[in-house]
Amino acid sequence: MVNILRGFILSIAMLMLGFPAYAEEISREQIKGLDEQVQEIKSDVLGIAAELNQLEEKLLYPSNTQAAVFVSLVSGETFRLDSIEIQLDGKPVAHHLYSFKELEALQKGAVQRIYTGNVRSGEHDLRVYVIGKTGGGADFQKSESFKVNKDVGPKIVEISLAAQSITLR
Numbered sequence: 812m813v814n815i816l817r818g819f820i821l822s823i824a825m826l827m828l829g830f831p832a833y834a835e836e837i838s839r840e841q842i843k844g845l846d847e848q849v850q851e852i853k854s855d856v857l858g859i860a861a862e863l864n865q866l867e868e869k870l871l872y873p874s875n876t877q878a879a880v881f882v883s884l885v886s887g888e889t890f891r892l893d894s895i896e897i898q899l900d901g902k903p904v905a906h907h908l909y910s911f912k913e914l915e916a917l918q919k920g921a922v923q924r925i926y927t928g929n930v931r932s933g934e935h936d937l938r939v940y941v942i943g944k945t946g947g948g949a950d951f952q953k954s955e956s957f958k959v960n961k962d963v964g965p966k967i968v969e970i971s972l973a974a975q976s977i978t979l980r
Contacts, residue, residue, distance in 0.1 A: 868927070878930035878966040880905065880937075884917045889946035890974040892917065897926055897970075898938040904928060922969070930966065935959045939970055939977050946974070953977060 880897055892914055897905040905926040909917075917923065937957045945951055955977040959968055969980040 872927055872929055874965050875963055876929040876931065878926075878928055878961060878968070879924060880926040881922050881967070881969045882907075882917070882925050883920075883922045883969060883971050885971055885973040886920070888918065888973055890951070891944040892941065892972060893943045894941075895925065895970075895972075896940040898936075898940075899926075899928075899930070900935050901938075925970075930961050932961050932963055935961060937968065937979075941972060941977060943974075 878899075882895060884892065892909050894906070894908045896903060907923075907925055913923070935958070937959045938954065939957070940952070940954045942950075942952050951974070953976075957979050959966070959979070971978045971980055
């Protein structure tokens with residue numbers, strides 16, 4: 812009986828030693844499968860987030876009342892733009908302080924969307940305040956006022972900045 816008991820214990824020990832190796836192989840495969848599933852879920856979530864952002868913009872800013880204001884620098888400008896403030900009909904709608912990287916991007920031809928909002932049809936006063944430094948290092952402040960006519964449908968306004976002028980396109 813003792814021999815049978817020893818044989819039984821020895822058999823169980825052999826099974827127990829072999830079990831972790833089998834369990835390890837299964838867990839590696841499962842982990843690999845789980846990792847792939849996590850990556851798929853991440854890409855699905857990013858896609859859903861992008862769609863939600865588009866839907867939110869369509870709901871908040873319907874195309875018939877939407878107005879968007881963009882900022883760009885005139886090609887070859889060397890002045891340093893520090894900040895800009897936009898007022899629409901006497902109310903501040905946008906203000907931005909520029910980092911070095913943002914200024915560098917604008918100097919390379921980038922365009923920044925600084926404001927998107929709902930605006931009724933008709934004529935509106937647009938005022939632009941700019942603070943910066945000239946190429947020589949002198950401080951400057953500039954402001955300009957414009958009349959913008961908003962028709963039915965989206966309106967896009969580009970503010971083009973130069974050291975000597977502010978223009979609309």
